[in-house]
Amino acid sequence: MPASTTASVDGQVSSSRSPLWGWPAVVSVMLGIFAIVTTEILPIGLLTSIGSSFAVSDGTAGLMMTMPGFLAAIAAPLVTAVTARFDRRLMLCAFMLLLALANFLAAVAPEYWLVLASRIMVGVTIGGFWSIGAGLAERLVPPTSVPRATAVIFSAVPLGSVLGVPTGTLVGDLAGWRTAFTVMGVLTVGVLIMLLLFVPPLPPVQATRLSVLGGMLRTSSTRFALLLTSLVVLAHFGTYTYVTPFLKQVTHAGDGLITTFLLLYGAAGIVGNFLGGAWVARHPRIVFGLAGGLIAAVTLLLPALGRGETGAVILLLVWGVAYGAVPVASQTWFSKAAPHAPEAASVLFTASFQATISCGALVGGLVLDRTSPTAVMLVGGCTAVLMVVAVAARSTESPTGPG
Secondary structure, eight states: OOOOEEOOTTSOOEEOOOHHHHHHHHHHHHHHHHHHHHHHHTHHHHHHHHHHHTTOOHHHHTHHHHHHHHHHHHHHHHHHHHTTTSOHHHHHHHHHHHHHHHHHHHHHOSSHHHHHHHHHHHHHHHHHHHHHHTTOHHHHSOGGGHHHHHHHHHTHHHHHHHHHHHHHHHHHHHHOHHHHHHHHHHHHHHHHHHHHHHOOOOOOSSOOOHHHHHHHHTSHHHHHHHHHHHHHHHHHHHHHTTHHHHHHHTSOOOHHHHHHHHHHHHHHHHHHHHHHHHHTTTOHHHHHHHHHHHHHHHHHHHHHHTTSHHHHHHHHHHHHHHHHTHHHHHHHHHHHHOTTOHHHHHHHHHHHHHHHHHHHHHHHHHHHHHSOHHHHHHHHHHHHHHHHHHHHHTTTOOTTOOO
């Protein structure tokens, strides 16, 4: 049996953490987050196919990206606070079951509103699972292994972000978009089984109350992390959500070539994740600012250089490297701004990231339906420029700056 962990909400944690069971538990949590992130952004590469199936525009289809983020932003603080006294393992399993049901519902939905209903379920899962799972490393492995375990858990974010779209697009091209959701549902069930087998009972150690989150928002470091995250994520998802329409209408790339482009983007994102993870602890401002600057450059140059296939693929490679560093840079700012409250820091990271994903997808969809994919890229590029300006204007700010 897995090592047991006992604690009360206001008491001290007491655990017999076995390395044998600890790492499978860490991997199980990581795969849970991977399944969540992949499910969330899966519609990006399938946007046109799903929209045509239900005779809705690309902008309306973009609601599949908008709804989960808004729901996750609300669910992150509320669900974490409401379930503060429940066993964390039980909650992780409940959220993974909800995610599996959401994927299967999307796969068989006869009407578009049922697809949107499934995305509401995805949003609740994101807000609850991520806020709880992100801070569990110290309860699953011995203290000396906590940094490595934390890195493994957070690796799910860039991996899911950069691999979910191209992989989903590939499956969709080969067998249809409904098959892509079915595959994700089966994967999610597998993760649920792993959580049941490998994660030990995890009674709550410290309740994350809404008052704690309010106190964190009064610190300048947390507010600055919110500003930087909001601007760069708004720029990225306001444009990347609609990269498939851009490649179809402006680059005139076929479905097979788009899938290849997105796979190359994903590979570049993994490189960016490792590079950002290696440097962000020592140079957080430089890493975050450089990532935003590259996203700005790519999205502003795409309307001109992205008309040809060569220019488009080169810019997508740079884009992948840049965004690969964004989640780890953002999470680092939040965690260092509140080292005394890791679950609360995860809640704010999740809420801000998800809310801005929704805003980006919504704004991008409105711009797309009223103008063109080219205009979407230009608006996103200007937003990323604002993020770079903010970093430059606060050149002395750091994650551990004064409160």
